[in-house]
Amino acid sequence: MLNEFFERWLPVLEAEMRAVLAGGEAATAAHYGMMHYHMGWVDATFQPVTLPAGKRLRPLLCLMACEAVGGETKQAAPAAAALEILHNFSLVHDDIEDGDEMRRHRPTVWKLWGAPQAINAGDAMFALAFAAMQRLPERGVAPETTLAALRIFTETCVALTEGQHLDMSFEQRDCVTVDEYLRMIRGKTAALIGASVAIGGLIGGATPEADESLRHFGQSIGLAFQIQDDILGIWGDPAVTGKAAGNDILRRKKSLPMLHALNDARHGAQLDALLQKPGFGAPDLPEALRLLAATGSQEYANRLMNEFYTAGLDALRFALGERARQSLLWATAEWLMQREM
Amino acid sequence: MLNEFFERWLPVLEAEMRAVLAGGEAATAAHYGMMHYHMGWVDATFQPVTLPAGKRLRPLLCLMACEAVGGETKQAAPAAAALEILHNFSLVHDDIEDGDEMRRHRPTVWKLWGAPQAINAGDAMFALAFAAMQRLPERGVAPETTLAALRIFTETCVALTEGQHLDMSFEQRDCVTVDEYLRMIRGKTAALIGASVAIGGLIGGATPEADESLRHFGQSIGLAFQIQDDILGIWGDPAVTGKAAGNDILRRKKSLPMLHALNDARHGAQLDALLQKPGFGAPDLPEALRLLAATGSQEYANRLMNEFYTAGLDALRFALGERARQSLLWATAEWLMQREM
Numbered sequence: 228m229l230n231e232f233f234e235r236w237l238p239v240l241e242a243e244m245r246a247v248l249a250g251g252e253a254a255t256a257a258h259y260g261m262m263h264y265h266m267g268w269v270d271a272t273f274q275p276v277t278l279p280a281g282k283r284l285r286p287l288l289c290l291m292a293c294e295a296v297g298g299e300t301k302q303a304a305p306a307a308a309a310l311e312i313l314h315n316f317s318l319v320h321d322d323i324e325d326g327d328e329m330r331r332h333r334p335t336v337w338k339l340w341g342a343p344q345a346i347n348a349g350d351a352m353f354a355l356a357f358a359a360m361q362r363l364p365e366r367g368v369a370p371e372t373t374l375a376a377l378r379i380f381t382e383t384c385v386a387l388t389e390g391q392h393l394d395m396s397f398e399q400r401d402c403v404t405v406d407e408y409l410r411m412i413r414g415k416t417a418a419l420i421g422a423s424v425a426i427g428g429l430i431g432g433a434t435p436e437a438d439e440s441l442r443h444f445g446q447s448i449g450l451a452f453q454i455q456d457d458i459l460g461i462w463g464d465p466a467v468t469g470k471a472a473g474n475d476i477l478r479r480k481k482s483l484p485m486l487h488a489l490n491d492a493r494h495g496a497q498l499d500a501l502l503q504k505p506g507f508g509a510p511d512l513p514e515a516l517r518l519l520a521a522t523g524s525q526e527y528a529n530r531l532m533n534e535f536y537t538a539g540l541d542a543l544r545f546a547l548g549e550r551a552r553q554s555l556l557w558a559t560a561e562w563l564m565q566r567e568m
Numbered sequence: 569m570l571n572e573f574f575e576r577w578l579p580v581l582e583a584e585m586r587a588v589l590a591g592g593e594a595a596t597a598a599h600y601g602m603m604h605y606h607m608g609w610v611d612a613t614f615q616p617v618t619l620p621a622g623k624r625l626r627p628l629l630c631l632m633a634c635e636a637v638g639g640e641t642k643q644a645a646p647a648a649a650a651l652e653i654l655h656n657f658s659l660v661h662d663d664i665e666d667g668d669e670m671r672r673h674r675p676t677v678w679k680l681w682g683a684p685q686a687i688n689a690g691d692a693m694f695a696l697a698f699a700a701m702q703r704l705p706e707r708g709v710a711p712e713t714t715l716a717a718l719r720i721f722t723e724t725c726v727a728l729t730e731g732q733h734l735d736m737s738f739e740q741r742d743c744v745t746v747d748e749y750l751r752m753i754r755g756k757t758a759a760l761i762g763a764s765v766a767i768g769g770l771i772g773g774a775t776p777e778a779d780e781s782l783r784h785f786g787q788s789i790g791l792a793f794q795i796q797d798d799i800l801g802i803w804g805d806p807a808v809t810g811k812a813a814g815n816d817i818l819r820r821k822k823s824l825p826m827l828h829a830l831n832d833a834r835h836g837a838q839l840d841a842l843l844q845k846p847g848f849g850a851p852d853l854p855e856a857l858r859l860l861a862a863t864g865s866q867e868y869a870n871r872l873m874n875e876f877y878t879a880g881l882d883a884l885r886f887a888l889g890e891r892a893r894q895s896l897l898w899a900t901a902e903w904l905m906q907r908e909m
Contacts (some may be wrong), residue, residue: 258733324684354725370711384695392599398803
């Protein structure tokens with residue numbers, strides 16, 4: 228059922244994104260070429276390539292929400308494109324800010340063309356995401372609805388920067404609480420997933436109350452999805468995740484289980500001392516995992532993940548009533564939670 | 569007449585910008601603090617300061633255009649705030665991209681808080697500029713008009729990145745033509761000034777034809793203003809400009825007079841060789857100025873500046889008819905062109 232939807236709508240989404248990011252003028256070909264490279268459409272010499280695309284999770288949720296409330300799915304295509312372009316803008320800038328040199332097995336934009344051009348190409352994608360949203364009236368979406376969708380979209384852009392600000396600030400700090408961490412991922416991850424569902428619902432004609440619940444559904448499964456990522460980063464099977472065992476421990480990443488353990492009254496200081504030890508590395512993994520087990524951090528993270536997941540499904544039930552259980556949104560939430568360990 | 573308008577509307581504009589950029593939550597105080605620092609409202613420790621503000625040229629042109637076509641000036645205040653916030657976003661990112669450490673006699677945002685946080689604070693200002701635009705319906709601007717204004721605004725954001733892309737690309741190239749240079753400043757400078765006038769006119773109720781002419785007026789005086797800047801950068805009086813004599817020559821800046829001279833068939837190669845000479849500096853200024861005189865580059869730049877200025881006033885006459893000559897827009901154009909050498 229999900230696959231059918233993906234096969235039907237992914238090409239529509241791709242066409243919409245390509246139209247918005249087209250450029251055209253010879254003088255600025257490299258400017259648009261960098262954006263096309265990041266989107267996975269061309270190689271570093273701007274020749275077309277076929278690469279496995281990203282999950283396109285956010286735009287698909289937007290289209291599904293539109294359909295779920297009885298709207299015309301294709302009317303939401305410009306918004307879906309806008310959400311995916313916005314997500315990709317944030318990745319271009321995050322890669323610069325975090326100094327990440329690789330993304331999806333290729334060098335990042337800043338690594339190839341330098342930070343100045345990459346900042347500017349990201350800014351262009353940001354602007355073009357708004358341009359995509361403004362194609363809604365051409366598809367018969369009312370001006371008032373378009374403006375309401377733009378309001379959610381803009382709030383989300385601001386929330387993304389707040390989340391990223393907190394994430395970068397935490398790197399500089401010794402002590403971060405679990406509540407602070409949850410505030411950060413609400414901005415950095417959950418806001419955009421919530422907006423994707425809410426904007427799709429709005430275009431599809433959901434009542435304000437139903438749409439607020441759809442947004443809550445998206446935010447909640449966004450939080451559950453991020454916590455699952457944190458759990459997999461520590462206890463995931465390297466054969467499945469493609470990352471080294473205990474990868475996030477070795478990177479000293481302040482993810483939810485780590486913060487829970489570091490804030491533990493009995494074992495926190497010991498874990499902190501281990502992580503700060505000069506030469507901390509793979510041989511220290513068993514001891515770190517032992518301390519995480521002693522604090523029950525995996526169970527804690529699992530419980531929190533399941534709470535958000537359940538709250539999300541409840542919100543979906545509130546928004547869609549009887550139809551919730553049969554909707555693609557429900558199926559997607561289930562599918563996201565089934566990623567293997 | 570101009571002063572009266574400035575005194576009346578600058579406080580309204582400042583209040584609008586402060587409301588949009590307010591933030592509020594303790595956790596993200598530093599995120600908003602960086603934006604307030606860039607705007608000149610606080611010092612590096614986020615304590616309030618009173619500094620001479622920037623010219624606020626773009627938002628004032630927006631308000632004047634609204635008034636000139638018979639609109640209610642205060643309805644345009646959110647758009648005016650959006651234009652000034654957008655301009656300031658672009659300065660935050662330009663400073664990072666150009667490696668500039670000082671702006672308005674203070675360290676730049678990236679210099680104080682690092683490029684990662686500065687990129688992200690700029691992104692927040694970009695998003696909040698759109699949030700400012702979305703306050704228009706609250707002031708009684710029709711949804712269709714708000715969307716039309718947003719379209720101009722978004723096109724302009726894209727044009728800014730195209731101009732900045734070309735500007736950075738030119739730094740890497742030996743040879744740039746005057747036409748390429750004009751294309752660059754159309755994006756980097758003229759587009760936003762044109763948009764400021766066009767958006768004000770649109771909100772004030774200008775017909776589409778009149779508004780197109782208002783936009784043309786703004787673009788043309790924007791081009792004239794930039795070329796004047798280029799002329800002052802070489803031949804301006806240091807006592808007035810606050811910069812060293814021949815400042816842009818010493819920086820080898822590819823401004824319009826320089827490009828005109830470098831593209832001269834008889835003297836271009838000689839000027840190029842001089843600029844590339846190891847140890848090129850102040851003692852070489854007289855020879856550089858002699859070559860610029862031999863190519864007639866100052867006269868050429870003056871002629872082009874005056875052509876754009878005249879075209880701008882013609883467009884204003886087309887838009888406003890009889891009232892053009894008495895309008896504040898005309899007075900502002902005259903005032904801009906009277907900056908001393």
